[in-house]
Amino acid sequence: MHVLSRVKALLPHCCITLGGPEFLGDNAAFLRRNPFVSCVFRGEGEEVVPQWLRVWNKPDAWEEITGLCYLDKDGNYHDNGLARVANFQSLTPPECSKLFNWSKPFVQLETTRGCFNTCAFCVSGGEKPVRSLPVETIRERIQTIHDHGIRNIRVLDRTFNYNNRHAQALLNIFCEFPDIRFHLEIHPALLTEELKTALAKMPEGLLHLEAGIQSLREPVLAVSKRMGKLKDALSGLRFLCSLPNMETHADLIAGLPLYRLEEIFEDVRTLAGYPAGEIQLESLKLLPGTEMRRRAEELGIRYSPMPPYEVLETREITADELQTARQLSRLLDGFYNTPAWQGITRQLIVDHEDFLHKMLDYLIELRVIDQPLGLERRGIILYEFCQKHYPDYTCAVSRAWIEAGMSLKKQPAERVRTKHVTPPEQWTVCFGTYHEGLRLCLLPGENSGITYWYGFETENQASKPVFKATAP
Numbered sequence: 001m002h003v004l005s006r007v008k009a010l011l012p013h014c015c016i017t018l019g020g021p022e023f024l025g026d027n028a029a030f031l032r033r034n035p036f037v038s039c040v041f042r043g044e045g046e047e048v049v050p051q052w053l054r055v056w057n058k059p060d061a062w063e064e065i066t067g068l069c070y071l072d073k074d075g076n077y078h079d080n081g082l083a084r085v086a087n088f089q090s091l092t093p094p095e096c097s098k099l100f101n102w103s104k105p106f107v108q109l110e111t112t113r114g115c116f117n118t119c120a121f122c123v124s125g126g127e128k129p130v131r132s133l134p135v136e137t138i139r140e141r142i143q144t145i146h147d148h149g150i151r152n153i154r155v156l157d158r159t160f161n162y163n164n165r166h167a168q169a170l171l172n173i174f175c176e177f178p179d180i181r182f183h184l185e186i187h188p189a190l191l192t193e194e195l196k197t198a199l200a201k202m203p204e205g206l207l208h209l210e211a212g213i214q215s216l217r218e219p220v221l222a223v224s225k226r227m228g229k230l231k232d233a234l235s236g237l238r239f240l241c242s243l244p245n246m247e248t249h250a251d252l253i254a255g256l257p258l259y260r261l262e263e264i265f266e267d268v269r270t271l272a273g274y275p276a277g278e279i280q281l282e283s284l285k286l287l288p289g290t291e292m293r294r295r296a297e298e299l300g301i302r303y304s305p306m307p308p309y310e311v312l313e314t315r316e317i318t319a320d321e322l323q324t325a326r327q328l329s330r331l332l333d334g335f336y337n338t339p340a341w342q343g344i345t346r347q348l349i350v351d352h353e354d355f356l357h358k359m360l361d362y363l364i365e366l367r368v369i370d371q372p373l374g375l376e377r378r379g380i381i382l383y384e385f386c387q388k389h390y391p392d393y394t395c396a397v398s399r400a401w402i403e404a405g406m407s408l409k410k411q412p413a414e415r416v417r418t419k420h421v422t423p424p425e426q427w428t429v430c431f432g433t434y435h436e437g438l439r440l441c442l443l444p445g446e447n448s449g450i451t452y453w454y455g456f457e458t459e460n461q462a463s464k465p466v467f468k469a470t471a472p
Contacts, residue, residue: 008036017039018041022307024082024287032075042083045067045083047086088132095107095141105151111133112157117226119226120225121256135169146180154183155183158185159187159212164190185212188234188240200243205245211237211250211251214251216252225291237276249278253284254317254322258316261317268356283326327364334378335378340404345382347396348390382397398415402454402465403468404464413443417443439456453469
């Protein structure tokens with residue numbers, strides 16, 4: 001906005017117009033606060049922006065442009081409603097533009113516009129009707145993306161499985177491109193048996209699923225107007241998390257009305273037990289144009305008037321508690337959502353109700369909760385924490401440390417033996433194949449009486465073990 005204000009000062013006769021989700025609400029206050037902006041678009045702009053470009057310098061004709069909001073020369077506010085694309089299928093695909101950016105490692109592909117759901121916190125909650133591209137058009141666009149060397153596609157359907165027949169057709173197309181990874185948003189409460197069967201048969205690694213769950217509390221989902229029964233959502237999420245051929249991430253939203261801090265901690269434990277591939281904990285943003293923003297006072301929500309409009313407190317969660325939820329999100333990202341430490345972190349979360357609280361207090365005490373920490377530093381912190389609070393788990397941290405390829409000279413590997421290590425008469429192989437060229441190390445177990453053996457290749461000096469076995 002600062003740049004635009006200076007452009008207007010240098011070029012007073014230029015016409016500045018803006019668009020996007022920022023302007024889905026009432027735009028009068030914004031236009032009066034920023035008089036250097038001539039007008040803004042509300043809604044979908046592909047059809048109406050070209051219409052406006054033909055009359056951009058004729059403000060008297062702007063009243064005919066659907067979705068345009070502006071102040072006339074007398075300062076009167078004009079609101080032309082909400083623009084909706086009438087023929088979604090006829091739009092020129094973005095990747096056909098000469099300006100399309102092919103330098104990123106992924107491409108976003110909008111195969112459906114609109115959303116059947118009615119979530120009060122989402123800008124898509126009122127987007128009706130739902131419009132989908134023909135299956136053959138989607139295949140052609142994926143082929144174009146594939147031809148440009150892109151191997152990650154983020155499908156922008158708000159709910160991929162809102163129409164199970166359409167979802168199954170797309171899954172069949174995805175199988176035609178086994179070297180592409182498709183990211184999908186899926187509603188676990190709406191999984192049919194047919195779609196479950198199809199998902200279970202998908203090639204390993206082809207799909208990455210984001211399961212919208214938001215909260216595991218029925219009253220929270222009800223006030224948020226999210227469709228689907230909680231019981232069905234939990235059953236569907238448990239099924240998705242059990243699939244070995246894909247990873248499913250689950251998300252929670254702190255700051256939703258009726259959602260308390262301790263319930264968030266409990267829901268994290270539940271998701272860890274499923275087990276979710278990642279647990280993403282975000283803070284609610286009251287975006288312009290959403291029902292929840294319009295009802296903020298009624299629902300007891302206080303939020304920032306400046307972008308990104310984050311919730312500051314509700315009747316059920318204080319500002320300090322929201323800060324704790326933000327810190328919990330940092331803990332999850334640093335440990336649970338990191339493959340090297342996920343297994344042991346999940347085990348601690350599930351086994352000990354107080355683990356998340358203790359670990360969070362520990363990170364705050366060390367003053368590292370908001371610091372970017374390397375993989376090794378996080379492993380050392382986790383090891384020292386377990387030494388202090390859960391000593392029976394230090395061996396598990398050591399195993400995770402070794403299997404992540406960390407240095408055998410650092411603290412978490414202090415019990416590892418690397419000299420004069422020879423194979424026992426019998427062992428149970430966990431992974432890899434043993435041969436005499438491997439460099440062996442030995443990690444004594446704690447209390448269990450089990451010894452762990454790891455083998456490393458000596459020729460390429462790889463840091464990660466290629467062999468693991470256990471023996472009494």
